[in-house]
Amino acid sequence: MKPLLIHTPEGVKDLYGKECEDKLYIEHCIRKTLRRFGYHPIQTPTFEFLNIFDTSIGSVDEKELFRFFDREGNTLALRPDITPAIARCVSKYYYDEMMPVRLYYLGNTFINNLSYQGHLKEATEAGAELIGDDSIEADAELITMSIESLKACGLNNFLFSIGHAGFYEGMVKKSGLDEDVAQKITQLILNRNFLEIGELFTSLNVNNKLKQLFTMLGDYYPDDKSLDKLCDYAQEYPDVYDAVSRLKQVYNVLKYYGVEEYVTFDPGMPEMHKYYTGVIFNAYAYGSGQPVVKGGRYDKLLERFGKNNCAMGFTITIDRLLEALIKNGASFPKRKNKVLILFTEDNKKRAIEMARQRRKSDENVEILKYKPSITDDDYKEYAQKYEFNEIIELK
Numbered sequence: 128m129k130p131l132l133i134h135t136p137e138g139v140k141d142l143y144g145k146e147c148e149d150k151l152y153i154e155h156c157i158r159k160t161l162r163r164f165g166y167h168p169i170q171t172p173t174f175e176f177l178n179i180f181d182t183s184i185g186s187v188d189e190k191e192l193f194r195f196f197d198r199e200g201n202t203l204a205l206r207p208d209i210t211p212a213i214a215r216c217v218s219k220y221y222y223d224e225m226m227p228v229r230l231y232y233l234g235n236t237f238i239n240n241l242s243y244q245g246h247l248k249e250a251t252e253a254g255a256e257l258i259g260d261d262s263i264e265a266d267a268e269l270i271t272m273s274i275e276s277l278k279a280c281g282l283n284n285f286l287f288s289i290g291h292a293g294f295y296e297g298m299v300k301k302s303g304l305d306e307d308v309a310q311k312i313t314q315l316i317l318n319r320n321f322l323e324i325g326e327l328f329t330s331l332n333v334n335n336k337l338k339q340l341f342t343m344l345g346d347y348y349p350d351d352k353s354l355d356k357l358c359d360y361a362q363e364y365p366d367v368y369d370a371v372s373r374l375k376q377v378y379n380v381l382k383y384y385g386v387e388e389y390v391t392f393d394p395g396m397p398e399m400h401k402y403y404t405g406v407i408f409n410a411y412a413y414g415s416g417q418p419v420v421k422g423g424r425y426d427k428l429l430e431r432f433g434k435n436n437c438a439m440g441f442t443i444t445i446d447r448l449l450e451a452l453i454k455n456g457a458s459f460p461k462r463k464n465k466v467l468i469l470f471t472e473d474n475k476k477r478a479i480e481m482a483r484q485r486r487k488s489d490e491n492v493e494i495l496k497y498k499p500s501i502t503d504d505d506y507k508e509y510a511q512k513y514e515f516n517e518i519i520e521l522k
Contacts, residue, residue, distance in 0.1 A: 138248030218432035254442035290396030297366030321345030414454025
């Protein structure tokens with residue numbers, strides 16, 4: 128039996144070698160993109176008080192939280208989602224700020240998934256939050272920024288699906304469906320089983336226009352014009368109509384950014400978190416069965432922390448993005464100017480001085496002392512394995 132000390136727990140993994148280099152590279156690309164849009168870095172603790180991630184917020188189910196106690200007896204939780212922590216920070220440090228606040232982050236999240244689900248329990252996420260701007264332009268900016276982040280990493284084979292929390296919520300509210308039926312419909316939508324939704328509504332006492340809207344959830348909506356067919360049925364339901372109108376306006380701004388080819392619409396997309404209140408979106412890429420990007424507007428979340436302000440954000444799951452990039456055959460740049468200096472005891476000073484000078488010129492230099500037990504072929508194999516651009520032998 129192998130010693131347990133060399134193994135990781137279920138749901139986490141080590142990252143090393145080229146895969147680790149590639150992950151750091153895409154993190155760098157995302158950071159650079161977010162900075163170019165005027166966003167500023169923020170870091171929050173890996174764990175917080177449990178009530179920051181209360182079930183009422185809808186971040187994750189309480190059973191999926193990693194919980195523990197500090198010495199004072201406070202119940203703490205590893206963060207399953209960074210957005211509530213950002214909302215807490217903004218409410219504390221930017222309480223009196225009148226202008227929009229643009230923040231970006233990079234950190235790990237922890238969700239205690241069931242092992243058979245096959246998901247990582249620890250994941251790296253990068254994202255951005257725009258607080259204090261409830262405009263159409265803000266919605267479009269966040270969607271555009273997430274699109275540009277994926278492109279900056281070398282991913283081009285992806286598609287964003289954009290919806291609105293008010294569309295589906297408004298229909299459920301007007302239909303008068305009881306909670307059990309509404310939850311069943313939500314699950315059918317998540318499973319993309321729109322045929323059964325149509326069959327279900329044949330037995331329900333619901334207005335015909337509402338029935339039609341529910342059955343149209345599975346239609347394809349590639350642009351703003353395709354959303355027009357929803358407007359005729361939605362006019363009697365202000366929340367639903369406003370949601371469709373908002374999506375059409377967002378699309379027009381996305382065209383100014385030149386990213387409309389990457390988006391489609393899914394108006395009735397059930398909100399991924401209970402705190403979403405407006406435009407919501409996710410992105411799928413070839414090679415990843417789960418969304419690589421999730422985002423949306425959460426105009427009520429900051430109220431929980433004492434600040435009445437609107438907000439919108441998104442998160443990119445770095446691990447899924449890396450997986451998609453690899454499956455799409457993406458090529459990652461190698462470190463340039465990678466130099467290996469091999470030296471003997473007599474040339475130690477010269478090797479160190481040479482390494483110092485070349486590092487000042489922004490070169491990556493490794494020095495390695497010859498050992499009698501290692502052959503020249505071993506050194507050559509080592510140099511090939513780690514892809515050095517230049518080898519200097521000081522014998």
